[in-house]
Amino acid sequence: MRRLLALLRSHDDDRGVALAAVLGIGMVVMILAATMVGISTSGAVKTTSDRDYANAMAAAYAGLADYQSRVNGDNTYATKYGDSTQPFSSGDTFANKTGGNPAFTSWVTVPDSNGASGSTSYRYAVDNSIYGQQGIVRVQVTGRAGATTRTLVANVKPDGFSNYLYWTDYESGDPDITGENCNNVYQNATFTAPSIGGKPVCSRIQFQDGDSLDGPIRSNDVMLICGGTFKNTVQSAVGTTDSGCSPRRTPAFLFYKDYQPEVVGSYTPPSTISAGRDRMYSDDSVVTGTTPGTGCLYTGPTQITFNGDGTMKVRSPLTLATNLQKTDPYGSAPSKCGAISDLQGAGATVSTSLLANNLVYVQDEPATAGVGSSANPNYYWSKYTAKTAPSACMRSSSVADNGLGFPYTGRAAGYSGTYTETTPRNAQGDPVPFSKAYGCSNGDLFVSGKVDSSITLVAENYVYVTGDLTYTANRAASTVLGIVGQEAVLIWNPMFDRVTSLFGSTTTTPFLADDRTVSGAILSNQGTFTVQNYAYGGARGTLTVNGSIAQRYRGAVGKGSNGYLKAYGYDTSLGSYTPPFFPQPVITTYKVTSQIEVKAAYDAKGAPR
Secondary structure, rough: OOOHHHHHHHHOOOHHHHHHHHHHHHHHHHHHHHHHHHHHHHHHHHHHHHHHHHHHHHHHHHHHHHHHHHHHOOOOHHHOOOOOOHHHHHOOOOOOOOOOOHOOEEEEEEOOOOOOOEEEEEEEEEEEOOHHHOOEEEEEEEEEOOEEEEEEEEEEEEEEEEEOOOEEOOEOOOOOHHHOOEEOOOOOOOOOOOOOOOOOOEEEEEEEOEEEEEEOOOEEOOEEOOOEEEEEOOEOOOOOOOOOOOOOOEEEEEEOOOOOEEEEEOOOOOOOOOOHHHHEEEHHHHOOOOOOOOOEEOOOEEEEEEEEOEEEEEEEOOOOOOOEEEOOOOEEEOOOHOOOHHHHHHOOEOOOHHHOOEHHHHHHOOOOOOHHHOOOOOOHHOOOOOOOOOOOOHOOOOOOOOOOOOOOOOOOOOOOOOOOOOOOOEEEEEOOOHHOOOOOOOOOOEEEEEEOEEEEEEEEEEEEEEEEEOOOOOOOOOOOOEEEEOOOOEOOOEEEEEOOOOOOEEEEEOOOOOEEEEEEEEEEEEEEEEOOOOOOEEEEEEEEEEEEEEEEEOOEEEEEEEEHHHHEOOOOHHHHHOOOOOOOOOOOOEEEEEEEEOOEOOOOOOEEO
């Protein structure tokens, strides 16, 4: 044993240690090298993945820009072109199908900076189901880069009249309202544009000190700005001027520091609003096939009072049918529009929810009964004679009352007793006969109250706002009101002659209390937005508008010490939502109002996910 131990001790030296060390170090180096290669490879994969992720969204934006350019080139593109077989477009109708646009059915390559085919692509699908009700086209765009796809959904909306707090075609008044013997022309900054038709040029209407406009304003004409506060963009196809201002004040343009008005292109209002009446045919599958279906048609003077509780009260003495048909019996009276007997009597209570995202259309009394598909079921004399007619003013032209209590007789704010409305007057002092102001057979709408649903009100003649017209307190942003008076939208401002002396002298006195508030998108495509009797009755306080105003002719709301000061504020909800079936400019541009990324709709091979 001792010899064995001695032998082992004789070899107890450093031989083999170096080899073990070399092998150990080699293993460590190999591990480090492998780790570095792994990290490098992972980084390369991650870099490629990041690049594809970003490029896929860039491709989606390219697709959105492509679609936007197409609807700007053809304003009917959104309603005519698409692929209803795509999941996002299910249920939609496209008259021209894809129109040869491959992006509706397959990937389209995004060109590189040199115009050659790039490495990314896009495709899109369209949902136009709410275009009529809200003026919105929903576009689903998917971008592809490598094996990565990303999808965004955007709301694309026409740049229409409701996108502006204040839009006018002419910055002068409507001769039919003002009483001027003149013609309207687009003016220049010095008001030297020549007259046409042998009549003088209509007078300019100015913005003045005390006016406050909190929203974008735009005009096709030169703007006469003699003061006022402008808190957003000021745009004109001609420019602005203070030529002839009296008094002249320095306006405040507050959109941003040192902002000045801009010169832009012009928009053309539609010549007619009759497209709204076309939505009243209950046997038209194009209408009935949509979610809102037919609206409600009323004939002659009609009064609507929104109750703010999901209902509105409707009176319409001349209405015989509230929907139309192209075949016999040519008309019907769906319950959602109110029973005819109630409409002709004390009034029908109508659910506003049943008319949500829809249209109410008030037409003039038809001139004839018509024949065939052009038959007029609301022709009053097809049912009544002068002896049997329930409407007194239809029985006799000597009756001034239009069946709704206009001209007005009643109490006046701040005074005791009962008074009778005097004949309205224009700014020239000329009387406006009751037969014109409140014509018995005119398609006039008298409206007030608290609105709780998205509805557009359209009248072939005048809309009178007879009291405050506002939204309910719990109003959703998507609840927007459209107010369209083809010939004019007027703030009802009746006067009476108050005896002020023992000798019988009288003073023109307003019936209503000062101040008025109107909420909604206002349009008069052939007329103006103005105040009845704006040149009389003394100061009336402030006219507050929360919404938008669009008009062919500039409407005055006061003159001298009479009438209202303006306090106009833009309702930003109108930037995202358009009132249902609201008229649009003849030619316009489309803007993206909102966009959001969603789960990728297709994989890289184009299969829906």
